[in-house]
Amino acid sequence: MPYVLLGLAIVFEVTATLSLRASEGLSKFGPSSIVVVGYLVSFLLMAKALTWLNVGPVYAIWSALGTVGAFIGGVLLFDEPIRPLTIVGAVIVVIGVIVMNLGGGVSHS
Template identity: 35%
Template structure:
């Protein structure tokens, strides 16, 4: 169950990162509110997952899900560039996440 909490925390990290971008420096109240709520949920789920999963593993996977997820959201919804080097970087993060999970 802890891994489900951790994965969900990572999804909420993606949500708050996207909402933060949409808040335009916290000048849009709705997007700012979504950012704060998603952050709180993400942190809470991460804390719950850390009851079972070691700190280094949980934090690395949480930030990795957020980083790769925000990268993908940026491409799909914000029209950010897709380059071979950016794709390689994302693939290396995913490879690191898989290795971290296997090492746990």
Template identity: 40%
Template sequence: MAYLFLAVAIGAEVFATSMIKSTDGFSRLWPTVVCLTGYAVSFAALSQAVKAVPVGVAYAIWSGLGTAAIVAIGAAFLNEPITPIKIVGISLIVVGVVTLNLGGATH
């Protein structure tokens, strides 16, 4: 169940982050409300996930997969370029998350 909460946290965070641009610097009410609600859902779900998953592992998964997803969304929908250095960076994040999961899962 903890990893389901973590998946919800990641999805809500990615959604909220993808909404930031539409808030126009938090000057547009409804996009701002949607964005902040996404972050609230994300943190609430993350707080439930860390009850059973070590906080370092949960945060690494949450931030790492969220970052990778936002890079993909930026490329697919916001016309942001995917450069070789971005690919290397995302690869390092994924390797780091996998490493933490392999070494940090024991209590």
């Protein structure tokens, strides 16, 4: 259950981030509303997941998947460029999360 909550939190966070880009500086009501609701729901879900999971690895997962999700969303929705160095950076972020989880685990009692 905590991983489902974390996954949903990441989906809402990525959606809010992409909507932030679409809001054009928070000047468009629709995307701006999605930003506010998305971040609020995302933080509520992550807070609930943290009642079962350790904060360090969870935040690493959140950051990595949010970064990769925003990168992919930016490419697909806004035609942002894909550069080899950007892909290398995304891979490094994901590897960092894997290493962090191997070293610290994610659940607490």
